[in-house]
Amino acid sequence: MQHATVGASGIEVSRIALGTATFGLSPREDDVAALVGAARDLGVTCFDTANSYGNQPGYDWPGVTRRQDRASSEELLGRALRGAGDEVVVATKVGEPVGEGRPTSEWRGLLTRAHVEEQLAVSRARLGRERIDLYYAHLPDPWTPLEETVSVFSDLVDRGDIGAWGLSNYTGEQTAEVLATAAALGAHPPVVHQPRYHLADRAVERDLVPVLHRAGMGLAAYSPLGMGLLAGRAAAERRWAGHARWGGSGFSAAEVEAAGRFEATAASVGLPAAQAAIAWLLDRQAVTTVVVGATSEKHLRLACAAADVELDDAGRSVLDAVDLGTPARVAGA
Numbered sequence: 001m002q003h004a005t006v007g008a009s010g011i012e013v014s015r016i017a018l019g020t021a022t023f024g025l026s027p028r029e030d031d032v033a034a035l036v037g038a039a040r041d042l043g044v045t046c047f048d049t050a051n052s053y054g055n056q057p058g059y060d061w062p063g064v065t066r067r068q069d070r071a072s073s074e075e076l077l078g079r080a081l082r083g084a085g086d087e088v089v090v091a092t093k094v095g096e097p098v099g100e101g102r103p104t105s106e107w108r109g110l111l112t113r114a115h116v117e118e119q120l121a122v123s124r125a126r127l128g129r130e131r132i133d134l135y136y137a138h139l140p141d142p143w144t145p146l147e148e149t150v151s152v153f154s155d156l157v158d159r160g161d162i163g164a165w166g167l168s169n170y171t172g173e174q175t176a177e178v179l180a181t182a183a184a185l186g187a188h189p190p191v192v193h194q195p196r197y198h199l200a201d202r203a204v205e206r207d208l209v210p211v212l213h214r215a216g217m218g219l220a221a222y223s224p225l226g227m228g229l230l231a232g233r234a235a236a237e238r239r240w241a242g243h244a245r246w247g248g249s250g251f252s253a254a255e256v257e258a259a260g261r262f263e264a265t266a267a268s269v270g271l272p273a274a275q276a277a278i279a280w281l282l283d284r285q286a287v288t289t290v291v292v293g294a295t296s297e298k299h300l301r302l303a304c305a306a307a308d309v310e311l312d313d314a315g316r317s318v319l320d321a322v323d324l325g326t327p328a329r330v331a332g333a
């Protein structure tokens with residue numbers, strides 16, 4: 001497994017990171033430790049979670065254990081990584097709504113000093129780790145002054161409670177604003193950004209990547225398979241692929257067709273679809289690590305094998321030029 005350094009932080013991560021958003025559902029609670037163990041055996045050292053993953057209402061798929069009875073993703077990951085210490089890099093996030101009965105109109109102030117400090121304590125306890133290696137602002141919080149948000153993350157670095165901090169789902173303009181605020185305050189800047197980035201949604205290349213490049217920030221790409229769209233036609237047809245994973249609906253017929261076209265394109269360069277999609281991302285200069293949603297050892301093996309693929313110019317051009325009809329819901333959601 002190859003490794004890369006996250007921006008100027010000195011933090012080393014495996015180029016494949018294991019995402020844990022659906023821990024407790026897929027994989028089920030009893031299978032989490034085996035999946036995490038398999039990931040470590042394959043050389044994965046970076047694990048991505050959030051205070052909102054696993055037992056929130058959006059993940060109440062029919063047939064799964066009630067969320068009140070499910071452990072959070074952070075708890076499950078914490079248990080599976082017990083004793084791993086500095087051998088692994090754990091990233092978690094704050095900024096999505098957590099808890100019961102909070103209507104959308106009350107999703108405010110999720111990056112205030114008080115909420116960030118409170119939620120960091122929750123995450124540290126669940127993960128059983130004194131220090132969180134990478135701590136992300138999960139979403140921009142337009143209701144809290146940026147100075148307050150930047151200051152609290154920077155103070156957490158100074159206190160040694162976190163190794164470094166990052167942003168997720170901020171636009172290029174919002175990221176530049178955060179960086180300018182950190183510079184004005186003399187605060188620690190974010191070192192990494194986690195955007196949605198995959199072959200069917202390349203919007204970040206225009207908007208965000210130039211900002212990250214100028215700032216020397218790392219990029220951790222999430223949903224590298226477009227939530228299943230780029231894992232082949234059969235994967236796109238599965239019940240919990242696409243937005244169904246996060247409480248929405250599955251892929252449309254047009255998207256399933258696009259998945260089939262991509263599978264054929266990947267085969268033309270000699271790769272299974274999921275491997276081609278991940279290898280393409282790892283080949284992008286801006287990408288530090290790819291946060292995969294593999295939920296079985298089989299998927300994980302395929303994802304990790306992508307880190308060993310060296311795309312040649314011809315393969316790169318074929319994948320670069322693939323026309324997925326950019327299904328609007330995948331591209332713009």
Ligand SMILES: NC(=O)c1ccc[n+]([C@@H]2O[C@H](COP(=O)([O-])OP(=O)(O)OC[C@H]3O[C@@H](n4cnc5c(N)ncnc54)[C@H](OP(=O)(O)O)[C@@H]3O)[C@@H](O)[C@H]2O)c1
Pocket residue numbers: 018019020021022026048049138168169194222223224225226227228229231232235238240241242245274291292293294295296298299300302303
């Ligand atoms: N920062 C954010 O706002 C944010 C948002 C979304 C996600 N994330 C992070 O990114 C991680 C991954 O996101 P994602 O789940 O959308 O990623 P993804 O890898 O794009 O999609 C996962 C989907 O692909 C399927 N799949 C994975 N490997 C496969 C393979 N080899 N063959 C066939 N199908 C395969 C999975 O099927 P199965 O269901 O059968 O496993 C699932 O349907 C999350 O766990 C989370 O850590 C972050």
